Amino acid sequence: MGTALYFDYRSFQSLSDPIGKVDIEDLERIHVWITAAFVGLWITGITLIYIRTGFQLEAFSPKLWTKISIMVLMTLNSFMVGAFIRPMMRNNMMRPMISLPPMQFAVAxxxxxxxxxxxxxxxLLGSSAALKTAPWDVLLVIFPIWFAVLTIGGHLTIVFVRRRALGHFAAPAE
Known part of the structure; x- marks a missing residue:
């Protein structure tokens, strides 16, 4: 988790810097590490699910279904990194991410x-005692709202940062 969040944070901090070979190499190294971690998470997760439920679907709690759904989404997102982000960075080497075409930047x-x-x-699911036994009507409200808040907040932040940075690049030198 820390590795992924660190790379996301570092990428955000360097949006105006040209994408360099080191950035691409770091992403590729981190992506391999995270892919290996996901394999481990799936193996241990499926094993724990079997031990606790025997794969009897009626024994799956709302929290377990939510964790499985998040893990599926996380795995699909990792595929997006491999299929879209890595090639996009390679194709735009020496160009700042902030100056990428709007659709590419929005997807990233x-x-x-x-x-x-x-x-x-x-x-949150792993550390919250309240969510351990939360029913569907709680989980089906909290997580879509959290996703919407992060999506809207993330894109608004990027729009603000991009406009500010691109305006700064376009300003005449004094």
Whole structure:
């Protein structure tokens, strides 16, 4: 979790810096590490589900279904990093991310938002005693709202940062 969030944070801090070879190498190294971690999470998770439920669906709690859903979303997001973000960064080497075409930048932002949502939601589910036994009517409100807040907040932040940075780049030198 820390590795992914650190890379997302570092990427946000360097939006105006040209994408360098080191950035791409770091992403590729981190992506391999996270992929290996996901394999481990799936193996241990499926094992624990079997031990606790025997794969009897009626024994699955709302929290367990939520955790499985978040893990599926996190895995799909990892595929997006491999299929879209890595090639996009390679294709735009020496160009600041903030100057990418709006659609590419929006997709990259959403991939980062999904990452933040998944990691923070997993942490919340794992650490909250209240959510341990929360019914569907609680979980089906909390997590979509959390996803919407992060998505809207993330994109508004990026729009603000992008406009400010691109305006700064376009300003005449004094």
């Amino acid at each position: 932002t959403q991939v980062a938002v999904v990452s933040l949502f998944c990691w923070s939601s997993g942490l």
